[in-house]
Amino acid sequence: METPIRFRNHISIVAERMVRGLVFLGALLAGNLSQNLPGLLEDAGHISENLPAFAAGLAGIFVLFLILVLWQVMIWSKTYISICENTLVIERNTMNRMKYTIAASSISNVNMEQNLFEMLIGTSKLKLDTNSLSTANKTDVQILLKTAQAEALKQHLMSMMHQDAPAPQPEAAAMPDAPASFDSHADFGDILAHGFFSISLFSLLILVLSIAGAVFSIREAIFSGSTEGLAGFLVSFLVIFGLFASSFWDIARGFIQYYNFRVRRLEDRLYIQYGLLRKVSYTVPVDKIQALKINQTLSARIGGRYMAEIINIGMGDEGNDRNSFLVLYCRKDTLLKRLSSLLPEFADSLELDVQRQPARVWAVWLIPFGIAGLLLGFLSWSLYWFQILTAFWCIAAPLLMAGGCLLLMILRYLTCGCALKEDYVLAVNGYLGRRVTMAAYHQIQYVELKQNPLAMLLHLQKGRLHLLAGAGNQIHDLPYFSSKKIDFFRRRLLHSKEQRGYTNPINEKGEQA
Incomplete structure (x- = not known):
C-alpha cells in the first residue's frame, strides 16, 4: 500500500x-x-x-x-x-469538520500562480480544478507552498492524472524560461498591439465620460465660490474617480497583464505562462479543452486581427475572463500558424465555411419589431395627448429607439452565423465585435434548441450550446439556421456521445431527445 x-x-x-x-x-x-x-x-x-x-x-x-x-x-x-x-484529500478538523476527496482522474487543471506578496516571500499557489459543472465558476482547491515544493507537487499530480500515458519528456517538467524553448513568445510589440486591439469600446466611452464629468464638477466647484456644496462635490468626485479608475484599469491591463506571454505544446499538454504583478503558469491537458474561441473587438475587426482563447475548467473562472488566452491579437496568417503548432486539433476553425443566418430571419425579427413599434407609437401619442412630453420628444424618442434596434439587427445579421460539420460545430456571435466558438460534439454537455411559432412556420431553428466551463463560457448562442439541419446535428451529437457512453444530449422544448 x-x-x-x-x-x-x-x-x-x-x-x-x-x-x-x-x-x-x-x-x-x-x-x-x-x-x-x-x-x-x-x-x-x-x-x-x-x-x-x-x-x-x-x-x-x-x-x-x-x-x-x-x-x-x-x-x-x-x-x-x-x-x-491516486486521490487528493483535504481535511479540516476545526469545529465544523470537513473532508474533501478528489480522484486524480477527475482533475482538469493543475495551475500555478504568484501574486506580488508571494513573489517577495518565495511561495506559489497551486490551483486545482475538477471536471464538475457545479464548481466550474471557482477554483476547487488552492494550496500554498514554497515555490520549489509547489512545482514538485504539480509534477506529481500531473503524473497521477496521466498514469496510462507515456512519461513526459524531461523538458516538460522543467519548462525553461528561455524564449526559444516556447512555440510562441510575445515581445514588447506584440504586447502593445494586443493591448490596443483589446480595448473595449464601452470602457473607452466610460473613461471619456468620467474625465468630462470630473472636469465639469471641478469647474462648477471653482466658479460657484461656495463651500456649502463641498461634501456633495467630494462624493460625486469620488464616484467619478471610481468609474475612471475601473475603466482605466480595464484598458491598461491589456498592455501589462500579459507581460512575457509564452506558450508551448509538449505531447498532450499546453504550457502557458505570463504575468508581471501576478505571475501565472497553466498546464492544460489538451483532452480537457472544451472549445476554442476566436475573439475580435471592433478595432480588431477593422484592423484584421484575431485573438484565440481556450475554454475549459480552470481558465477564465472566478470572474476573470482574461486568463484563458492562447494566442494574443495578431493577423490571420500568424494565428493559423500558431494554432497549427499549439492546437492542431482546432487549426481549421477560421477556414470553416460559416453560413450567415438565412434571409428569412428578417421576418422573425421584423414582425415583432413592427408590433413593438406600433405599441411605442401609441404610447408616444398618449404622452403627447396628456401633455406629458412635447411633440419633439414624442417623435424623436421612438425614432431613435427604432433606429437603434434596427441597427443592432443589421449588425447581428452581418456578423452571426454557424457551421455544422462532421466533427465540430461553429457558432459565430456579436454585433460590433465578433466571437467564434468551435466545439467538438463530444465536448458539448447538452444543446438547448428553441423555436417560436414564427420561426417554426419559416423552418428556422436556434439554440444554445452548454459547455463544461466557467460561468462566462458555459453558454454559447447558436444563431438561427435551417431546420433541415436538425437531423444532421442530432445524429452527429448523439453519435459522438454514444461513442463515449453518454446519452440524451439534446434538450428541445424542455424535453430530452
Missing part, C-alpha cells in the same frame, strides 16, 4: 486570508476616528470625557484583530492535505 504524503499550507496563507479582515477592521478604525477624534481636538479641556470612548473603540478593534488572527492560525494548523493512491 502506498504511503500517504501529508502536509499543510505554508504559514503565510494566514496573512493572505487576513486581507479581507483587515479591510473590515480598517473601516471600523476609520469610523472610530471620525466619531471621536474631532471631539478630542476641538474640546481639549474635556479630553478625560472623550478619551475613554476613543480608547475603548481602539481596544475593541485590537481584540477583533487578535481573534481573526487566532482563528486563521487555528484553521491553518488543523487543515491537512494528503496524497495517497
Whole structure:
C-alpha cells in the first residue's frame, strides 16, 4: 500500500486570508476616528470625557484583530492535505469538520500562480480544478507552498492524472524560461498591439465620460465660490474617480497583464505562462479543452486581427475572463500558424465555411419589431395627448429607439452565423465585435434548441450550446439556421456521445431527445 504524503499550507496563507479582515477592521478604525477624534481636538479641556470612548473603540478593534488572527492560525494548523493512491484529500478538523476527496482522474487543471506578496516571500499557489459543472465558476482547491515544493507537487499530480500515458519528456517538467524553448513568445510589440486591439469600446466611452464629468464638477466647484456644496462635490468626485479608475484599469491591463506571454505544446499538454504583478503558469491537458474561441473587438475587426482563447475548467473562472488566452491579437496568417503548432486539433476553425443566418430571419425579427413599434407609437401619442412630453420628444424618442434596434439587427445579421460539420460545430456571435466558438460534439454537455411559432412556420431553428466551463463560457448562442439541419446535428451529437457512453444530449422544448 502506498504511503500517504501529508502536509499543510505554508504559514503565510494566514496573512493572505487576513486581507479581507483587515479591510473590515480598517473601516471600523476609520469610523472610530471620525466619531471621536474631532471631539478630542476641538474640546481639549474635556479630553478625560472623550478619551475613554476613543480608547475603548481602539481596544475593541485590537481584540477583533487578535481573534481573526487566532482563528486563521487555528484553521491553518488543523487543515491537512494528503496524497495517497491516486486521490487528493483535504481535511479540516476545526469545529465544523470537513473532508474533501478528489480522484486524480477527475482533475482538469493543475495551475500555478504568484501574486506580488508571494513573489517577495518565495511561495506559489497551486490551483486545482475538477471536471464538475457545479464548481466550474471557482477554483476547487488552492494550496500554498514554497515555490520549489509547489512545482514538485504539480509534477506529481500531473503524473497521477496521466498514469496510462507515456512519461513526459524531461523538458516538460522543467519548462525553461528561455524564449526559444516556447512555440510562441510575445515581445514588447506584440504586447502593445494586443493591448490596443483589446480595448473595449464601452470602457473607452466610460473613461471619456468620467474625465468630462470630473472636469465639469471641478469647474462648477471653482466658479460657484461656495463651500456649502463641498461634501456633495467630494462624493460625486469620488464616484467619478471610481468609474475612471475601473475603466482605466480595464484598458491598461491589456498592455501589462500579459507581460512575457509564452506558450508551448509538449505531447498532450499546453504550457502557458505570463504575468508581471501576478505571475501565472497553466498546464492544460489538451483532452480537457472544451472549445476554442476566436475573439475580435471592433478595432480588431477593422484592423484584421484575431485573438484565440481556450475554454475549459480552470481558465477564465472566478470572474476573470482574461486568463484563458492562447494566442494574443495578431493577423490571420500568424494565428493559423500558431494554432497549427499549439492546437492542431482546432487549426481549421477560421477556414470553416460559416453560413450567415438565412434571409428569412428578417421576418422573425421584423414582425415583432413592427408590433413593438406600433405599441411605442401609441404610447408616444398618449404622452403627447396628456401633455406629458412635447411633440419633439414624442417623435424623436421612438425614432431613435427604432433606429437603434434596427441597427443592432443589421449588425447581428452581418456578423452571426454557424457551421455544422462532421466533427465540430461553429457558432459565430456579436454585433460590433465578433466571437467564434468551435466545439467538438463530444465536448458539448447538452444543446438547448428553441423555436417560436414564427420561426417554426419559416423552418428556422436556434439554440444554445452548454459547455463544461466557467460561468462566462458555459453558454454559447447558436444563431438561427435551417431546420433541415436538425437531423444532421442530432445524429452527429448523439453519435459522438454514444461513442463515449453518454446519452440524451439534446434538450428541445424542455424535453430530452
